[in-house]
Amino acid sequence: MKKFKFILPILLIANILCMMDVSIMTIVIPEIQSAFNESLSDLSWTVNVYTIVFAALIIPFGRLAEQLGRNRLVFIGLMTFGLGSLITGLSPNLTVMLIARGIQSIGAAIIIPTSMVIGLEQGGDQNRNKVIAALAGAQGLAVAVGPTVGGFISQYGNWRWVFYINIPFILILLLVYPFVLNIKHESRRIVKIDWIGTVLSCVSLTTLSLGLIKGNDWGWSSITTLAALTIAITAFVLFLLQENHTAFPMINLKLFKRNDFKAASLALLLSNYFMGGMVILIPTMLTKVQGESELHAALLITPYSIAVMITVILTSMIVKKISNQLLIGSGFIIIAVSYYLMSHLNLQNNYNTLITAAILLGIGYGLVAATANILVAADFHGSQLTDANSVANILRQVGLIIAIALFTSVLTNNMKTAKQSTLTYAHEEINKTHLATPLKHKFTKKINDKLDTNSSSTTDTNQTINLNTNPSKIESVALQSVYQKQLRHVANQSHLTVAQLPTPLKENIKNNVTKVALPKIRQQEQINEKTVQQTITSIKGHLKTQSRQAFMSVYQTMSIIPVFSLLLLLLLKKHKKISD
Known part of the structure; x- marks a missing residue:
């Protein structure tokens, strides 16, 4: 147990680096747009590639860890993530960046699920909820603070340092790791991996994102858009059939027989959807429309990050004493209020309404995510616990993927109207x-x-127009x-x-x-x-004025979804509190 005090910080830092890279680049997307001369919808793939590859490979790598050794595979994952970070920073164009982001994501898909299992094994049953709360909370916090950290780094360097900053941390972890975790003599077992399910899930998520993001450009009734969405649905149905019939499924569908697990899983997907809606659009609005620097934009988002951090910590402390229905329900209501405020921003004089909305979103996200993260693993042990955590990780990424696709799609349509x-x-x-x-x-x-x-x-x-x-x-x-x-x-x-x-x-x-x-x-x-x-x-x-309205209209369109999310409470056991 003494060793666990050194193991947990390593796992936390690794998780923070991996999850921060989901959102850290959102604040510098405008700068990369200028450098590569690409549109926001095209650049959104730098985030989408990361989340899609991550979601598709997280469970296969979790299985592979049992065969190769968990500690050893996480060590390989750290090296892979570091290499991807270096190449991303050196990228001369969007194509190279997309490949590099894919490499980064492979490293993250190795690290995230396996580090949770290592933490639970090393921490013992007495630290079970603390480990889940710490690692899951760190992941949520990392995504939340990503834009803020990115803003600070880009202000004093440039957008490339947003990725270079990972490298010294990775090198330190690689030096310390072998002294804390055994990578030579680990117990292993032969496992089978559902590669068919992996491919089908990747195809479904990619074509879904492609259809939603490019729908405005291609036309929603065009053959190309309809083909992409049809392939997405078909691949998803085939994925469900594959998972239901294979002896070694990528996702254990039996987990969803429990209503609490279904509700918690969907709550994680939705909370990350609402969080993604903010981190992908607000930085662009602040820099491109309002003319703020990356640093100032980062500072304006910081209250959200702080609210997430405080709320996750407090929720983890009280989750055993208060009904999970109350915690999750309150969270969705607060998110709905936040989205309403973001759809009625008055940015001509000050940013008070935006800061208030950001704080409320942080509180709402913290209440839902912290409760759902613990609830999703509350009734499982052994391999089922591993499966439950892996499913939770996938659904977090799916929430972000859908958010990026839908929010950028609606914004693209709104911006065309604003320009016209x-x-x-x-x-x-x-x-x-x-x-x-x-x-x-x-x-x-x-x-x-x-x-x-x-x-x-x-x-x-704010660009200059010169005749x-x-x-x-x-x-x-x-x-x-x-x-x-x-x-x-x-x-x-x-x-x-x-x-x-x-x-x-x-x-x-x-x-x-x-x-x-x-x-x-x-x-x-x-x-x-x-x-x-x-x-x-x-x-x-x-x-x-028109551009501001284009951004705010996105939140107006989406503000009803947190209200409908309250229907999830019907799946939760009434007045149930989470036990140790």
């Missing part, structure tokens, strides 16, 4: 001006390029126009052609035109520049 509205407004404002027709056309073209309604990316409302006019060229053209007009006037009065006018007279006319017309031309240029800047400011203000 702003484009219409911009054309009206430009036409109202007294600018010359060629300048109006150039202005309109520049705005059309900036507000590309075919693009699914979130337009930066790239050349003052000296404009002056030259204007002077030449006035000069030629004056030449024609003098020639007509003298009954001559312009070519017949004496050169000294032409020079005299040119000097007079320059002297009289140039100040007027420059004055008109100043008026035009002021008009352009006022119009740009007005257009950007309209875009900012």
